[in-house]
Amino acid sequence: MARSLIVAEQARGRLSPNTAKCVCCASKLADVGIDVVVFAGDASALAAEAATLSGVQRVLKVERPENSEPLAAVLAPQVAALAKDHTHLFGSSSTFGKDLMPRVAGLLGVGHVSDIMAVESSYGFLRPAYAGNALISVEADSGKIVVGTVRVASFQPVERNGRASVEAVAVDVPLPSHTRFVSRSEASGDRLDLQSAARVVAGGRALASSENFKLLYSLADALGAAVGASRAAVDSGFAPNELQVGQTGKIIAPELYLALGISGAIQHLTGIKDARTIVAINKDSEAPIFEVADIGLVGDIFQIVPELERLLRSSSAARNA
Amino acid sequence: MNTVLVGIKRVMDYSVRVRIKPDGSGIISDGAKMGINPFDEIALEEALRLKERGSAGEVVVVTVGLPDSQQQLRAALAMGADRAVLVDQSPINELSPLTTARILLKVAERFQPILVILGKQAIDYDNGQTGQMLAALWNRPQATYASKLEVDGDRARVTREVDAGLETIEVVLPAVVTTDLRLNEPRYVKLPDIMRAKKKPLEVIALGDLGVDCDSNLRMRTFKSPPVRPRGVMVKDAGELLRALKQRGVL
Numbered sequence: 001m002a003r004s005l006i007v008a009e010q011a012r013g014r015l016s017p018n019t020a021k022c023v024c025c026a027s028k029l030a031d032v033g034i035d036v037v038v039f040a041g042d043a044s045a046l047a048a049e050a051a052t053l054s055g056v057q058r059v060l061k062v063e064r065p066e067n068s069e070p071l072a073a074v075l076a077p078q079v080a081a082l083a084k085d086h087t088h089l090f091g092s093s094s095t096f097g098k099d100l101m102p103r104v105a106g107l108l109g110v111g112h113v114s115d116i117m118a119v120e121s122s123y124g125f126l127r128p129a130y131a132g133n134a135l136i137s138v139e140a141d142s143g144k145i146v147v148g149t150v151r152v153a154s155f156q157p158v159e160r161n162g163r164a165s166v167e168a169v170a171v172d173v174p175l176p177s178h179t180r181f182v183s184r185s186e187a188s189g190d191r192l193d194l195q196s197a198a199r200v201v202a203g204g205r206a207l208a209s210s211e212n213f214k215l216l217y218s219l220a221d222a223l224g225a226a227v228g229a230s231r232a233a234v235d236s237g238f239a240p241n242e243l244q245v246g247q248t249g250k251i252i253a254p255e256l257y258l259a260l261g262i263s264g265a266i267q268h269l270t271g272i273k274d275a276r277t278i279v280a281i282n283k284d285s286e287a288p289i290f291e292v293a294d295i296g297l298v299g300d301i302f303q304i305v306p307e308l309e310r311l312l313r314s315s316s317a318a319r320n321a
Numbered sequence: 322m323n324t325v326l327v328g329i330k331r332v333m334d335y336s337v338r339v340r341i342k343p344d345g346s347g348i349i350s351d352g353a354k355m356g357i358n359p360f361d362e363i364a365l366e367e368a369l370r371l372k373e374r375g376s377a378g379e380v381v382v383v384t385v386g387l388p389d390s391q392q393q394l395r396a397a398l399a400m401g402a403d404r405a406v407l408v409d410q411s412p413i414n415e416l417s418p419l420t421t422a423r424i425l426l427k428v429a430e431r432f433q434p435i436l437v438i439l440g441k442q443a444i445d446y447d448n449g450q451t452g453q454m455l456a457a458l459w460n461r462p463q464a465t466y467a468s469k470l471e472v473d474g475d476r477a478r479v480t481r482e483v484d485a486g487l488e489t490i491e492v493v494l495p496a497v498v499t500t501d502l503r504l505n506e507p508r509y510v511k512l513p514d515i516m517r518a519k520k521k522p523l524e525v526i527a528l529g530d531l532g533v534d535c536d537s538n539l540r541m542r543t544f545k546s547p548p549v550r551p552r553g554v555m556v557k558d559a560g561e562l563l564r565a566l567k568q569r570g571v572l
Contacts, residue, residue, distance in 0.1 A: 011485070071490065072453065073462050095483040099465045102418070102450035106457025111419050111539035114448045128547070129446045133339035134348060135545050136446075141538040178493040179462040182478065186486035195484065231502065241468065241482045241503065247447065248360075248502060250484065256571045267335070273547065277571045279562065294553035295565050307559040315563070 002122050003033040004088040007079055008050050009070070009096045010040070015049040017196045018092035018150075020157030025150040026090055027055045027158065028119035035060060036164070037082055039075055041068030047166045056164040062171050069181035070096050076103040078171045083108065083145060090116075093149045093251065094195070105147040113138050113148030115251075127151070131247040132270035152195065153253035153274045186242070191217075194243060197226030199256040200275075202245055205232035206261025206282070206301060213238050215305050216260060222312045228252070230262045246271035261301045264289025281305070323378040325368040326434040328425055329361035329397055331390040332445040345543040348445075357393045360440025362400075363500040366507040367470055368438050369401045376472040377435070379403045383428050385421050387411055391523065398518035399510045405523040408531065417537040422454035427531045429459060434495060436477065441466050441499040452499035462492035466501040 004026035009016045019036065026034045035058045036050045043061035050059045060082065066074050079100070083089045089104065091097030093115050105112035118126040123140045125148065140146045194200060201220040207213050213233075220227045229239035231246055245252055247267040253274035260281050262268060269292055272278060280293035281301055290296045297304065333339075334354040342349055357365075371377035382402040384390045387410060394405035408424050410416055416424075429437055442449035456463035464470075464479035468487070471478045472494070481488045482501045528535070556562045566572040 072465075073456070076457060095466060095481075098449055099453065099463070102453035103457045103463065105450070106419065106422060106454035109419075111417050111537050112448070112450050112454070113539065114450060124542075130333075130339040130348065131335075131444065131447065132547055134341055135547055137542045137545075139540050139542045144538040176460075176462070178496075180491045182489040182491055184483075184485065184488045235503065240486065241501075242484060242486045247444070248442070256566070273550070277566070277569055278550075278553075279566070281562075290555075291552075292550050294550075294569070295562060296553055296555045297558070297562050298555070299558070304559050304562075308562065311559055311563050 001031040001033065002029040002087045003085065004029065004035065004090060005083055005086040006034065006036045007075075007091045007097070007100065008036050008038045008046060009092060009094060010046055011193065015046050016092070016094070017157050018094050018097070018152045019050065020053050020160070021152045021155040022090045022092050022150045023053050023055055023158045024155040025116060025119060026088065029088065029122045033057055035086070037062060037079070039067040039070075039078065041065055051164040051166050052160040052162050053164070054159040054162040056162055059164050059166045060169045061166060062169055066175050070100075071179050071181060072100040072103050073176050073179040075100055076107055077173045077175065079104045080107040081171050081173045082169070086145060088146045089148075091149050093151045097149045101147055101149050108145060108147065110144050110147055111140070113140065113146065115151040116148050117151045117154040128270070131267050132273060133266070151251060153251045192224075192226035194226045194228050194245070195250055195252060198254055199223050199225035200228050200252060200254045201225045201258045201260065202228035202230065202262060203233055203239065203260045204230040204262030205236060207233060207238055210238045212302075215302070219305055219309045222309045225256070225258070230265070230268050259289050259293070260305060262289055263287045264292065322433070323376070324432050324434040325371060325377040325380050326429055326432055326437045327361070327365045327368045327380060327382045327397070327402065328437065328439040328451070329365065329382055329384050329393055330358045330440070330443045331355055331384065331386050331393045332358045332443055335359065335444055341544045341546050345545060347544055355392070357396060358440050358443045358445075360442060360444070360500050360502075362507040363502070363504050364438040364440050365397055365400055365402060366505045367500060368436070369508075370505065371436070371470075371472060381406065381432055381434070383408065383425065385410055385416060385424050385528075394523055395518055396510065398521045398523070399514040400508060401514070402521075404521060407523065407525045408528055409525055410528045413528070413535065415541070416535065417539060418448050418450035419454055419537060420533065420535050421451050422458055423533045424528065424531060425451070425455050426458045427533060429455070436472070436495060437497045439497070439499050441501055452497050456497040459497070462496040463499070464490055464492055464496060465499040467498050468501050468503045470498060470504065
């Protein structure tokens with residue numbers, strides 16, 4: 001029987017939706033039992049949240065002062081020690097999961113399946129490579145623990161109607177002191193989370209300045225959308241790094257993706273392929289973004305975007321009148 | 322000595338269109354343009370800058386690959402690396418990241434670097450594992466997705482690009498650092514550098530001589546192309562766009 005352990009992660013003090021997506025992935029395994037482990041200085045609130053995830057049997061909370069910041073070098077030996085009774089060990093494809101899980105695999109001396117996008121069998125997984133241009137079926141030995149990250153754009157979060165037990169667990173392993181957290185800065189503040197937003201408005205190099213990016217923020221507010229950016233826009237300093245969408249940034253799957261002045265390099269397209277509806281607005285009718293767009297509009301974003309926002313606001317005002 | 326070890330990988334150029342073999346056994350790479358994995362070029366550039374600032378001594382570049390990876394090592398020497406090591410994996414075509422990490426550990430044990438700098442992922446298999454695995458096996462710190470690296474005495478301060486924004490950590494050396502896009506912009510190589518690189522030492526080690534366990538619990542079974550999105554519609558203006566969105570039930 002498969003028994004999975006999922007490493008919970010937090011975002012802005014709450015349980016990240018990524019953890020509910022990992023549970024969804026683990027629930028696709030045959031004869032499944034699912035545990036979630038929460039690491040924190042004080043893990044009570046997070047553990048209580050994790051206990052509501054449908055399909056989870058046990059939530060293990062590991063509270064140590066050293067666990068108050070998510071340092072892979074500190075967490076990995078604890079995860080490795082806890083995973084002794086499990087057949088599968090998952091984190092999400094966030095920077096937290098991608099930093100931590102391969103280190104755990106290294107400690108356990110097993111391979112690591114990155115970016116699981118589908119479960120084909122309890123020991124068979126589909127994953128993307130070559131910027132999503134190849135999908136590879138990976139088969140794992142059933143005699144060894146499977147360690148991997150779950151591609152969050154490929155799974156829906158499970159419902160929050162479960163009632164798992166919560167157990168405090170002491171993990172008695174020596175922790176390294178060679179790594180120290182210093183600081184964290186979040187430039188995008190309290191805007192909607194790009195990874196989990198249902199709608200995303202993203203801008204490219206054509207925005208030409210961080211000042212012009214305000215056009216996007218304003219449209220995003222009218223739409224109730226998060227803001228994203230192409231690599232070119234981030235490299236040029238128009239938008240902060242955490243907004244980057246693509247092969248090396250965030251892979252997202254919103255209901256609606258609006259690409260404004262984004263040409264659509266293959267590395268960008270790999271980050272948005274799972275969006276339900278892709279809209280592209282670009283003045284270059286030959287831009288590759290139009291090959292994947294469900295709705296395309298050739299024109300000047302500096303004229304179209306304010307017009308679009310005006311129409312959106314007036315139609316929602318009409319609805320609310 | 323303050324050696325910095327840089328790991329590079331020979332990959333298909335990012336601009337090459339990816340084609341799957343008809344039998345699903347892999348990627349068609351015959352005759353394709355090959356180069357250094359872009360993240361690894363950033364890793365090498367960072368090592369060279371550390372050396373130029375006086376924070377590092379010798380820059381050693383290492384790759385694990387087939388003999389043709391010597392081209393990429395020569396390119397790295399032309400960029401400014403002092404010496405190069407090829408761990409020749411023939412006749413094995415594909416090695417797992419765990420095996421690569423085990424090999425890099427052997428190389429690290431020999432050169433005793435203060436830093437091992439690697440790309441955060443290679444753009445072929447997009448695994449993003451080798452640096453973290455090496456750090457685990459070596460029992461040393463890791464600082465992944467670096468966008469800023471400062472070495473100060475026996476420590477390094479690294480700013481990392483994480484989902485929430487930027488995070489800064491401090492690690493005791495030696496440590497493993499993996500590079501993100503905005504760490505630096507790699508330099509261009511000039512012709513005299515290419516000539517000079519021909520005289521720099523390039524050592525070839527047979528994988529078999531390292532005594533590394535090459536078994537993996539994972540196997541890549543079949544490759545396939547992703548589903549293609551059906552061609553969409555074009556609209557003329559913002560009003561038409563809004564109507565099309567409402568029609569699809571997205572708004």
